[in-house]
Amino acid sequence: MGCAAKFSFIKGVSINILLALFLIGKPALCSTVLSETNKADYFHSDSKQFFNHFFKLNPMDPLAPFEPDTIAVEGCNIAQLIIELSEHTSEDIYVPLLIEGSARNGVDYDTIPDSILIPKGQRFAYVDIVAWEDNIPEGVEMAIISYDQNSPRSNPELKTTTFHIYDKPEFTMNTPEFSGIHCSDTVRLYTVYDGGLPPFSYYWFISGNHIPFDSVARPKVHPDSSTTYIVHQSDACGDLQIDSIFIEVMGPVATVSSDTSICLGGFASLKAGGGTSYYWEPGGYNSDLIKVSPEENTMYTVTVYDDCNNSDTDSVWVYVDSPQAYAGEDVSICPGEIVTLTASGGEDYLWNTGENTRSIEVRPENDECYIVFVTDACNNTVSDTVCVFVDHSVQADAGPDQEICAGDTIVLMGSGGNECLWNTGDSTYQLEVSPEETSTYCIHVFGNCSDQDSVTVFVNPRPQLTATADENHIITGESITLHAGGADSYFWSAAPPDPSLSGQEHLQNPVVSPTEPLTVYTLTGINDQTSCSNTAALNIIIVDPISSDFSFSANEGCTGEEIRISYTEVHLPGAEYEWDFDGGQATGPEEGPYEVCWNEAGEKNISLKVYLDGFESELTQKTLHILSAPEVDFSSDIVEACAPANIQFKNLSTGLTDHSSFSWSFGNGEHSNVQEPAYVYKEAGIYSVSLQVTNDICKDSKSLEQYISVYDSPDADFSLSTDQTTTNEPEIFVDDHSTGDPHEWIWDMGDGTVIYNEKHIAYKYEDAGNFNIRLIVYNNYGCWDSLSKMVQIHSEPKFFAPNAFRPGSTHGNDKFRVRASGVEKFSLFIFSRWGEKVFETDNLDEGWNGTINGEIAPTGTYIYQINYTNDHGQNDIVTGTVTLVK
Numbered sequence: 001m002g003c004a005a006k007f008s009f010i011k012g013v014s015i016n017i018l019l020a021l022f023l024i025g026k027p028a029l030c031s032t033v034l035s036e037t038n039k040a041d042y043f044h045s046d047s048k049q050f051f052n053h054f055f056k057l058n059p060m061d062p063l064a065p066f067e068p069d070t071i072a073v074e075g076c077n078i079a080q081l082i083i084e085l086s087e088h089t090s091e092d093i094y095v096p097l098l099i100e101g102s103a104r105n106g107v108d109y110d111t112i113p114d115s116i117l118i119p120k121g122q123r124f125a126y127v128d129i130v131a132w133e134d135n136i137p138e139g140v141e142m143a144i145i146s147y148d149q150n151s152p153r154s155n156p157e158l159k160t161t162t163f164h165i166y167d168k169p170e171f172t173m174n175t176p177e178f179s180g181i182h183c184s185d186t187v188r189l190y191t192v193y194d195g196g197l198p199p200f201s202y203y204w205f206i207s208g209n210h211i212p213f214d215s216v217a218r219p220k221v222h223p224d225s226s227t228t229y230i231v232h233q234s235d236a237c238g239d240l241q242i243d244s245i246f247i248e249v250m251g252p253v254a255t256v257s258s259d260t261s262i263c264l265g266g267f268a269s270l271k272a273g274g275g276t277s278y279y280w281e282p283g284g285y286n287s288d289l290i291k292v293s294p295e296e297n298t299m300y301t302v303t304v305y306d307d308c309n310n311s312d313t314d315s316v317w318v319y320v321d322s323p324q325a326y327a328g329e330d331v332s333i334c335p336g337e338i339v340t341l342t343a344s345g346g347e348d349y350l351w352n353t354g355e356n357t358r359s360i361e362v363r364p365e366n367d368e369c370y371i372v373f374v375t376d377a378c379n380n381t382v383s384d385t386v387c388v389f390v391d392h393s394v395q396a397d398a399g400p401d402q403e404i405c406a407g408d409t410i411v412l413m414g415s416g417g418n419e420c421l422w423n424t425g426d427s428t429y430q431l432e433v434s435p436e437e438t439s440t441y442c443i444h445v446f447g448n449c450s451d452q453d454s455v456t457v458f459v460n461p462r463p464q465l466t467a468t469a470d471e472n473h474i475i476t477g478e479s480i481t482l483h484a485g486g487a488d489s490y491f492w493s494a495a496p497p498d499p500s501l502s503g504q505e506h507l508q509n510p511v512v513s514p515t516e517p518l519t520v521y522t523l524t525g526i527n528d529q530t531s532c533s534n535t536a537a538l539n540i541i542i543v544d545p546i547s548s549d550f551s552f553s554a555n556e557g558c559t560g561e562e563i564r565i566s567y568t569e570v571h572l573p574g575a576e577y578e579w580d581f582d583g584g585q586a587t588g589p590e591e592g593p594y595e596v597c598w599n600e601a602g603e604k605n606i607s608l609k610v611y612l613d614g615f616e617s618e619l620t621q622k623t624l625h626i627l628s629a630p631e632v633d634f635s636s637d638i639v640e641a642c643a644p645a646n647i648q649f650k651n652l653s654t655g656l657t658d659h660s661s662f663s664w665s666f667g668n669g670e671h672s673n674v675q676e677p678a679y680v681y682k683e684a685g686i687y688s689v690s691l692q693v694t695n696d697i698c699k700d701s702k703s704l705e706q707y708i709s710v711y712d713s714p715d716a717d718f719s720l721s722t723d724q725t726t727t728n729e730p731e732i733f734v735d736d737h738s739t740g741d742p743h744e745w746i747w748d749m750g751d752g753t754v755i756y757n758e759k760h761i762a763y764k765y766e767d768a769g770n771f772n773i774r775l776i777v778y779n780n781y782g783c784w785d786s787l788s789k790m791v792q793i794h795s796e797p798k799f800f801a802p803n804a805f806r807p808g809s810t811h812g813n814d815k816f817r818v819r820a821s822g823v824e825k826f827s828l829f830i831f832s833r834w835g836e837k838v839f840e841t842d843n844l845d846e847g848w849n850g851t852i853n854g855e856i857a858p859t860g861t862y863i864y865q866i867n868y869t870n871d872h873g874q875n876d877i878v879t880g881t882v883t884l885v886k
Helices: none
Strands: 029-033 039-043 048-052 070-073 078-085 093-096 098-100 115-118 124-130 141-148 158-166 171-174 178-182 192-195 201-206 227-234 240-250 260-263 268-273 277-281 289-292 298-305 311-321 331-333 339-342 348-351 359-362 368-375 381-390 402-405 410-413 419-422 430-433 439-446 450-460 466-469 473-475 480-485 489-495 518-526 533-543 550-552 556-558 563-567 576-580 585-587 594-597 602-612 620-627 634-636 640-642 645-651 661-665 678-681 685-695 698-711 718-720 724-726 731-736 742-748 754-756 760-764 769-779 784-794 798-800 819-821 823-831 837-841 860-870 875-884
Touching (some): 268 277, 480 518, 550 602, 634 698, 819 823
Parallel strands (some): 331 381, 724 784
Antiparallel strands (some): 078 124, 098 141, 141 158, 227 240, 419 439, 466 480, 489 518, 518 533, 602 620, 645 678, 685 698, 798 819, 823 860
């Protein structure tokens, strides 16, 4: 029984059948190849319809003709291979498959097994090519499936079928724009698209209507008015794009004559254009030219139509000259303000002021009305009246004039309006002033109008008072005469109170006998005419025996340091002080206290004598002990280093003694008492260093700001694309990941190669082996770090297997034996084309002699599989075919 050629159909694919028949003792295999045909499914909301479209692809141009064996498009269709027996089989039959090509089995398409089963009692086996949509541009890929169409007793005949797998092209679509279309024009709609798989299907809709009106690519339309058309376009893979086309239909543009004026009872002609028919309102006229005679101002509107009943409107005014006069609205002004009155309603104007212009300027002092007589173009005369009202409601008042004494303060009280502003810039009605001389103040008040007023403040002088005495110093128990002048009347007072002044308070020259060391007499003088007064003070001092005692702020001091020397008695006005500081440098007022310093150590003798009004004190003399002070200075061996930085400090101070002590501060919170310390800075930073030296009570110090600079070292780091590979792929990629701002890189690749200042390296090793890669990085300060990593280069396993052998041959090649290198473990398996295992070994030196169960195997092609472990522990599989010949 032979194989019959026939067609099978699956969704989206049209099937062509290629038939081959081999009958050798068992049911023969027929090869059935599905030649790919795409079917695009389009779904509409109202109904579901399917449209079958055939297409051919070319690897260089997705739209060019091309006829491969079969085609599968990612995410679009399924290609299928059908293997058919000539009759139903009485046992399970396995058909071995050899799968090759640039497309990867189980990666670019659904996994296909090494053999396919035709179950007992069946005639067909199916192999589907389901291409995966991975959204990766890959070009055209191939899946090649080979199988033997003969039984084991016949000559082998491999049948090969090639499937071409294509990327699913992106499908985009947009639409053109149409404008300037007239209602009688015909327009052909179309789309502009990119990509997709032809053929395409179309559905066209009118916006707002869900029923399609056409399904061609370029339908013709002739809209009467502006219309939006919706298009649904789908490609052979069912990708759908939706867009719209707006067609603007130009309607009529109405035009009408300009506005016009007529006298009452006259006529006006109005002309319209822009359409094929017209309608006027008011009046209901149906002509483009009409003649009208309105009794009042009237607007006429015309509607124009085209042949599609599209319309547009325009309007025109007809003004009727009738007696009218308008003098304007009544106005209010402020006093003194000028206002312009403007009349309207005619061509000639006459005011009751005698002026014959349309506008006049007036400035009434009080409320006043004005009449205008207006004559229009038809010689009609009427009149109108306008009134101007003068607002006198806002009046400013600054208050009465004032009189004060020099130096006094007065509050001015203003009024009027809602707001005010003085010429001083103040905006409050109560203004506080203290003029030094007679001054005038002006207030400006605001409301609906404004007004201003002023007030004068007269300033009277105070008396030029004098208070003197014959002497300012007296001895206890003496009297003294006080003298007053510069005023009309006087009054004396004393603090503390002086009993001898009692009864003499109003005398110009009283005689007093104070008893307190210091008495202050205060004189008040008055000018009787203005009542302005003034005061003066007079100090009278009672002199007791004078003392010259003084004190020190410390009994010991240091050279270069100041000691305060203070006079300890009451300071007497007019006294003279004679100091001797024994060579010390002193600053201070005559009576002290003084700040005194000495540049040389030793005993210092200080003395003072005081003189007052012919009196002098005893000489007071005291001694100070001045010690020598140190002078601090220091340096270091280095001022810049990388962390950790070991710094040796040198003490350059002078004036040191056996009792000198030292206090170093390193700027990071740590200290030392060693005279010349060696210190390690562990952290990066900029540090200030200070040193204080103490000799007994004398100290000196020095600080150097930002003296030591310590820098961070970089951190070396890098990554390898792999730490082991083979001589077949000896290239590794090295990427720098160092931190700490490195700016110089040195790479030692471990094979004698050194590479400078590269951050990313692609390097190929020439030989297998273990190589230590070392990176050294430097920063801008010369600080460095290094890191090493090991990479292993393994030898790549190699295999040699013959493609044919002859069992029992006396000329060699009588066994199928595999030669290999770079392999640690090895297993060899031989399968018949039916998938039966006929031989296996894990010995590289052992081969298959071509026998099955002791008998020479049938001539044909056999499949071998090698399972191996390479010399770096990775497992892999190698497969191939070998032909057994006799």
